[in-house]
Amino acid sequence: MQATCYMCGAAATSSEHAPPKCFFPEANLTGHDLRRNLITVPSCDLHNAAKSKDDEYLRAIILLAAGASSEVAKAHFFDKLLRAVKRTPHVHAAFIKPVGLKLDIGEMLEIDLARFNRCISAIATAIFFHKYGIKLERSLHVISPNLYAQNQASVEVPAPHLAAIDVTRTFLAHETTGGENPAVFMYRARYDSEGGLYAFAAVFYEAFEVFCATQRASSAA
Numbered sequence: 001m002q003a004t005c006y007m008c009g010a011a012a013t014s015s016e017h018a019p020p021k022c023f024f025p026e027a028n029l030t031g032h033d034l035r036r037n038l039i040t041v042p043s044c045d046l047h048n049a050a051k052s053k054d055d056e057y058l059r060a061i062i063l064l065a066a067g068a069s070s071e072v073a074k075a076h077f078f079d080k081l082l083r084a085v086k087r088t089p090h091v092h093a094a095f096i097k098p099v100g101l102k103l104d105i106g107e108m109l110e111i112d113l114a115r116f117n118r119c120i121s122a123i124a125t126a127i128f129f130h131k132y133g134i135k136l137e138r139s140l141h142v143i144s145p146n147l148y149a150q151n152q153a154s155v156e157v158p159a160p161h162l163a164a165i166d167v168t169r170t171f172l173a174h175e176t177t178g179g180e181n182p183a184v185f186m187y188r189a190r191y192d193s194e195g196g197l198y199a200f201a202a203v204f205y206e207a208f209e210v211f212c213a214t215q216r217a218s219s220a221a
């Protein structure tokens, strides 16, 4: 049987890493193999090729936010991201603007939240395909407390988001963790096929958390 794209169900022509391979530093950078058994899913041309700019965007945001507390993220940031910024400063200037998210490094970062959420949704959707072998048919809500919580006192996570995170944590509490390179990426995922509820939580670089859940049937239509 022909493999189908994890995102759109079209015939697959390639495979794609989830999370993107560029998130995982090469061994010569950290002295550890952080590319053990990376997760891949079948993908069509559209959903593979169209994503490479988004992959770099998401990596930039996460490395910037996680760099203060993760040695792996910091090393990867200085190696890959700064080199990329030097190469194409105009491209990166477009998403590293001095407004928006307050970072530990004293800078402000403007986040294109729709784009960020689309990138995280793609990873959660790929993990769903990887784990359950079918395409996720519902759209996902994405919450990342790190986009609010960088500067404890001045930027607070909104209360409804905290409540949603609590619900997701409880739903996932008894799931085993996946991801063989936890210094870069680990996740929990659970699918309740009866209610159509899928939840996904991940930690990037042991510092940056994201939570995803399918929208309720009443609001998904």
Ligand SMILES: [Zn+2]
Pocket: 005, 006, 007, 008, 009, 010, 043, 044, 045, 046, 047
């Ligand atoms: Zn596709």
